[in-house]
Amino acid sequence: MTKLFSKLPLILAAVFFGIALNAIIKHKPKIKQNVRYRVNIAQEVAPHVVAFKSPKYDYARLATGFYLKMYGRNYIVTNRHVCEIHNNKEGGSIVFGNSLETIIKIDTEHDLCLVTSQRTDGLELAEETPQRLEDIYLVGFPRGIGKVIRKGHIIEELTINAHWIKKTVPTYLISTITYGGNSGSPVVNKYGEVIGVLFAGSPRYVTEGLMVPLHNLKKFLYGAIVE
Secondary structure: OOHHHHHHHHHHHHHHHHHHHHHHHHHOOOOOOOOOOOOOOHHHHHHHHEEEEOOOOOOOOEEEEEEEEEOOOOEEEEHHHHHHOOOOOOOOOOOOOEEEEEEEEOOOOOOEEEEOOOOOEEEOOOOOOOOOOOHHHHHHHHHHHHEEEEEEEEEEEEEEEEEOOHHHHHEEEOOOOOOOOOOOOOOEEEOOOOOEEEOOOOEOOOOOEEEEEHHOOOOHHHHHOOO
């Protein structure tokens, strides 16, 4: 009994320590995590991809654009050479889907074009730069045959000689078949986030394409929207 009483302070200390530790753990602030989930590209990305329509031709699908949501506003993004097919300039009109829209900004160097949108939804930009061998999806209207989804991956980042401005520009080489009509197609990751915009096929193989890198796309969009 004497030994038990002698250990009582230690027992009580252990009990109080356990109670205090449990209270700390219970009231520990939870760290919010940005959880992302793999999406169904056909259901959650494809509906935001739209065909460029030319009033000068009978067939409708000449190129591709996509709806993008930024800062609570909605836009259409495509290539500069799509917007300028019929000498359309900033402030000019262009038809996407069944809507007559207005060209907001053109970036000749990176072959990008920002257009108004009457839609109230759209894709979102990825936060992280894509990595080599990362899976990607290309959604567009190749050869006017309808909307097509193709899976590939990032091959490498490189620079090419941009003949239209006579200088080199950064780009990403992706492993996916591209045809005429894919210009302006969004390149998305497995989460359905935009990581680039296709602007040309590879000069080497039909199974490769070139896309505007995410950082150049962001720079263009932020500049155009802020202005």
